[in-house]
Every structure is written in structure tokens, then in C-alpha cells.
């Protein structure tokens with residue numbers, strides 16, 4: 327059910343993001359989704375890639391600090407109110423979304439979004455109860 | 470192991486009699502042979518005959534690093550150059566280096582003290598010592614080297630640098646004792662990890678680390694990452710080099726000063742007053758056996774305190790606590806005295822913080838600003854920006870609570886803070902005063 331996201335600590339300096347994408351490209355890692363959250367000093371780059379092992383090894387070898395986090399890839403209906411409906415049901419169930427970002431690829435007719443929850447198990451239950459499709463990790467990497 | 474049972478466990482009374490005898494002989498010699506000391510004595514109306522007890526040492530004025538510089542290069546030598554067989558120098562970060570000399574007997578004394586030190590730190594005949602202290606004018610490399618040979622251990626004179634080759638040697642030669650600066654020891658463990666070598670699989674048992682101040686937390690970190698027992702060794706070239714004081718691996722609680730060769734005192738750095746045992750101040754040394762380069766009441770600028778309590782290892786020599794800073798490292802930030810070691814202690818108290826930090830001091834208008842750069846390792850990292858910001862704030866708050874000074878904390882990527890060779894650069898002071 328869960329997908330694994332990798333995250334990378336970056337200083338807020340010109341060229342750091344390109345350095346990471348360059349390392350991943352050299353390691354033949356394909357980036358499926360990416361989001362950068364930053365402050366004036368530093369940023370955290372979050373990535374869904376097709377091979378976490380290769381990506382983590384390549385980045386660590388180059389001295390980056392890398393973390394792994396479980397996230398959910400959720401199908402969101404590609405129509406007005408599609409995302410709202412999901413956020414609403416999570417809110418109703420008192421489940422906090424730490425952050426989320428969009429996936430490049432669609433799953434059939436639907437958009438895909440990556441959600442990071444504090445309580446991932448509860449989130450899965452709520453989503454499934456409401457017939458929202460959570461995409462399997464293994465599928466996400468190759469979507 | 471106690472190498473020299475006779476001297477190292479000598480009853481205090483006998484030891485003090487020897488110290489006094491040797492002190493008097495040293496005073497006689499410097500008075501006769503070193504114009505600098507004779508002049509100082511004369512200016513203060515003291516003659517060697519006035520030194521009748523160890524208490525009388527207090528009457529003699531201090532010797533400072535500036536005095537050594539003024540007599541650059543050989544002016545403080547107490548023997549003719551014919552009798553000097555070795556010269557070392559410590560790099561001066563400002564101005565001229567400090568030059569020291571050794572007679573053949575001094576070299577032998579030093580080797581014996583280093584052999585004692587290595588033994589106290591867990592080494593023995595049959596051990597293989599991986600000596601990653603730099604060889605050259607710096608006393609670290611050769612000091613350990615001669616001591617290791619004196620002890621009868623095998624020494625690998627690998628020196629500093631070329632870390633990946635060092636990892637290969639560590640794997641292939643199976644050294645059992647590591648000697649290095651503590652920051653280089655951590656660097657070795659990082660590089661080992663990068664190339665897929667685990668210290669768990671190496672044969673190291675003990676590590677003997679010195680040449681820069683390091684904290685108890687850093688000791689924990691080294692012991693955990695290198696799977697060894699880590700002890701602190703102290704020395705400075707002006708006194709003899711490494712081997713002035715050593716922690717016994719049994720207690721790991723303060724460094725025994727080899728009092729049959731060196732007299733330690735702790736003074737108030739501002740007033741020069743000698744402080745009682747237990748009080749923290751500047752460490753001062755008088756050498757009592759050295760021939761070529763004796764020093765009388767030399768101010769080391771190192772901050773520590775002395776502990777006369779008996780030790781579980783059986784040595785009777787007094788212990789100095791781990792050096793907690795340098796009087797010349799002291800930063801005055803908006804009127805508050807700050808030692809980098811205090812910041813280090815605050816960081817090390819925090820579970821998730823790695824011991825890699827750097828202090829940057831700037832002057833913004835008329836206001837001093839302190840920025841603490843902290844490397845983000847895996848324990849400190851989070852995928853949530855909010856958490857990282859909370860950690861920054863927590864570090865800043867702890868610094869403010871413990872030191873009373875406001876600091877801006879900035880998280881940086883690993884290895885931004887240079888430390889690959891020798892000593893880590895802990896302070897960058899950009900103030901132009």
C-alpha cells in the first residue's frame with residue numbers, strides 16, 4: 327500500500343538541485359515525482375524514483391544526507407472538487423496531512439498525488455472506506 | 470598496563486622529594502645558561518638559592534609564548550647546538566613559529582614518556598600501532614613513533630592524509646591501536662563507511678587521541694563508531710610534545726601528568742594567581758628534566774583543572790581534567806566570554822546532533838553576531854521542514870540557556886565543515902577589530 331519517498335537535505339545554494347538531478351541521472355535513476363520545500367537557508371527535496379536503492383546509494387556516496395519516508399500515492403479524480411473531497415474526508419477523520427505534491431503521470435483518467443501523513447495507517451483506512459484508490463508502492467515507481 | 474611502576478606509582482612524599490631536587494637543578498641550569506631566565510630572575514630579585522620548596526616556584530615569573538617568539542629561533546636553548554640532536558617547531562597561526570630543541574637524553578626521555586602513555590592507553594608489546602598523527606615539524610607523529618618503538622610495539626608511520634589508503638592499510642595490516650587527532654579519527658570512520666569497511670571488522674582495541682580539545686560526547690561518538698576504547702593524550706611541543714599527560718584506560722577520567730618530569734599549576738589567566746585544586750583556569754608547566762629546552766612556568770593557554778584524588782589504576786601522579794578550551798580561543802561576543810568547547814558541549818548534549826560544527830563570528834555594524842553551523846547527519850535530518858526548523862530553534866535555545874549568548878543556528882550539508890586533515894577549523898572570526 328505504502329510507497330517509499332526519499333528526501334535529501336540541501337543548502338539553499340545555487341546549483342544544489344541540479345547537482346542532485348545530475349547524480350540521479352548518472353546513476354540511471356528515473357525521477358517520478360519531485361517537490362522542494364525550502365526556507366531561506368535550506369531545503370528538503372522529496373522524490374519518488376524508480377529505484378530507491380540506486381538513488382540512495384548514489385546520493386550518499388556524494389555526501390548528501392538522505393532519509394526515507396513512507397507516503398501514500400492516492401488517485402484523485404481529475405475534476406473540480408476531486409482533491410477537496412479527499413482532504414475533506416481526512417479532515418473529518420481528524421487526520422493531519424503533513425504535506426502533499428502532485429505526481430507527473432496520471433493513472434488512467436485520474437491524477438495521482440503523494441500524501442505524507444503522521445498516522446499513515448489511519449489514513450489508509452479512511453481512504454479505503456471512502457473508496458479512494460491508494461496505489462501500491464511497486465506500481466507507483468513504474469507508473 | 471603501568472610501564473614504569475617505580476615512578477608512576479611512587480608514594481607522593483618520595484615523588485615530591487624527587488620533584489624538588491629536579492626543580493632546583495633545572496633552575497640552576499637555566500639561570501646559568503639562558504640569558505632570558507637570568508634576566509627575569511634578576512628583575513624580580515630572585516636567585517636560584519631562593520627556591521627552597523615547591524611553594525617557592527610561585528615566586529618565579531611566568532614564561533609566555535611571546536617570550537619564546539622574542540627569542541626565536543634558538544635563544545631559549547640551555548645547551549650548545551653541539552648537543553642538540555633534534556629540532557621541532559609548532560606552526561604559528563600568527564607570527565613566527567615556536568622552535569624547540571632536544572638533546573639525545575631529551576629524545577630518550579620523551580620516548581620513555583610516550584611509551585608510558587601508550588601503555589596507559591592500552592598498548593603493549595605485540596600491538597600494531599596505526600599512527601595517523603602528522604610526521605614532520607609537528608611533534609605528534611614522531612612522538613608516538615619513538616614511544617611505540619620504545620614500548621616494543623610495531624608502529625605503522627602512516628602519518629596524516631590519503632585517507633582511503635589508510636583504510637586499506639587498516640584492513641590489511643590489522644593494527645590494534647589507533648593514534649590520531651580525534652577529528653581525524655571520526656573522519657576515518659566516515660571514509661571507511663563510504664568505502665564499505667566497518668570498524669567492527671577491524672582489529673582496533675584502543676585509540677589514543679590528542680592535539681586538539683575534545684569532549685566526553687565526542688569520546689562516546691568515537692567509541693561507538695570505531696568500536697574501541699578512546700583515551701585522551703596531552704602535550705605541547707614547548708613542554709616536550711605528546712606524552713606530558715595521559716588518561717589511563719581503566720578510569721578514563723582525567724589525564725595523569727608525568728610529575729617526575731613536569732610540574733603542573735593552574736592559574737587565573739587574568740591575575741596570575743595560583744588556583745586551588747579543582748578550580749578551572751590556565752594550565753602552566755615547568756619542566757624539570759629537560760636539557761635543551763627547559764621551560765619555567767610556561768603558560769599553555771589551555772583551560773583545565775587539577776584533580777589530586779587517587780586513581781583506580783594505581784598511578785599516584787596528579788590528574789588534569791580534559792582540556793575544555795584555550796584562553797586564546799576565547800571569543801568575546803557582545804561582552805560574553807564564549808569558549809568553542811562550551812558550544813560543543815551544548816551540541817553534544819543533544820542526542821541527534823553530530824559533533825561537527827563551526828562558529829562564525831561577524832560584526833554587523835557595531836554588533837557581534839555568532840552563527841553556529843551544524844551539519845545535518847541522518848539523525849538530525851527530517852523530511853519535514855518544520856521539524857528541521859524546530860531543531861534549529863532548540864539548538865539556539867540551548868546555547869542561549871547555557872551560555873547566555875544569542876546565536877543564529879544554520880543547518881548545513883555534511884562535510885561542509887573542513888576536517889579531513891589534522892585539526893578541524895572550529896572558529897571563523899570575520900571581525901575586523
Ligand SMILES: [Zn+2]
Pocket residue numbers: 716717719720725780781782783784
Ligand atoms: Zn589512572
